[in-house]
Amino acid sequence: MLSAMNVPAPAVRPAEPDLAAPASADVAQQDGLRAFEAEMRRHNQRLFRLAFALVGDEAEAEDVLQDSYVRAYEHLATFEGRSGIGIWLARIVRNQAIDHLRVRQARQAAIALEAELPPRPDGADGYLERAPAPPHRASVELDRSREEVRAMLQQAIATLAPHFRAVFMLREVEGMSVEDTAAYLGIPAATVKSRDHRARILLKQELGPAFDGRVGDIFEFQRERCDRIVARVLDVLRAP
Numbered sequence: 001m002l003s004a005m006n007v008p009a010p011a012v013r014p015a016e017p018d019l020a021a022p023a024s025a026d027v028a029q030q031d032g033l034r035a036f037e038a039e040m041r042r043h044n045q046r047l048f049r050l051a052f053a054l055v056g057d058e059a060e061a062e063d064v065l066q067d068s069y070v071r072a073y074e075h076l077a078t079f080e081g082r083s084g085i086g087i088w089l090a091r092i093v094r095n096q097a098i099d100h101l102r103v104r105q106a107r108q109a110a111i112a113l114e115a116e117l118p119p120r121p122d123g124a125d126g127y128l129e130r131a132p133a134p135p136h137r138a139s140v141e142l143d144r145s146r147e148e149v150r151a152m153l154q155q156a157i158a159t160l161a162p163h164f165r166a167v168f169m170l171r172e173v174e175g176m177s178v179e180d181t182a183a184y185l186g187i188p189a190a191t192v193k194s195r196d197h198r199a200r201i202l203l204k205q206e207l208g209p210a211f212d213g214r215v216g217d218i219f220e221f222q223r224e225r226c227d228r229i230v231a232r233v234l235d236v237l238r239a240p
Contacts, residue, residue: 164195
């Protein structure tokens with residue numbers, strides 16, 4: 001996890017240098033950081049929602065996005081500009097999310113294996129207990145308040161399989177077109193349509209009448225989170 005930095009991010013220069021240019025000299029590196037900060041702020045919300053869609057946890061999504069930005073800056077020279085920097089960054093986020101999930105799965109497998117072991121004979125608490133099964137969600141009633149329904153919708157989206165959740169987040173929450181969603185995820189447009197349709201069916205089954213097909217403003221990406229992510233990335237990139 002990247003370390004936090006409490007100082008505010010520097011102001012963005014109006015004129016942005018070429019992001020694909022190498023940053024070997026100190027001055028070029030500072031110009032590159034200012035330009036890269038502008039790109040982070042421009043793409044932060046969409047890429048965060050993509051990261052969340054893939055890993056299903058907001059804190060882990062921040063870690064994935066921050067690591068992705070660091071990796072992207074270190075490999076700016078490989079950006080050829082053919083697909084646009086937003087799609088290039090999205091590919092890096094997808095790869096980082098996959099690596100993150102592999103580490104998580106390996107850790108969970110180790111915990112599950114340890115949980116299967118018998119208790120220690122001396123009664124010491126040396127093994128992890130199996131987590132209790134989550135309670136079954138009660139049916140959503142029509143008279144729930146808007147905030148309650150919103151919270152339930154966020155929770156239901158979080159339980160979707162990652163490939164459905166990623167499409168739904170980009171199409172319905174972020175409002176991207178089918179074509180742009182396909183480019184971001186590297187899948188055919190027809191697959192985007194089918195997964196979006198399937199995700200809506202699953203949400204309708206989960207929430208019943210509470211889900212009328214409208215998503216509204218959920219998974220808000222506030223300025224505080226944007227500043228925090230940018231500051232942490234800049235902290236790492238400026239470190240000697």
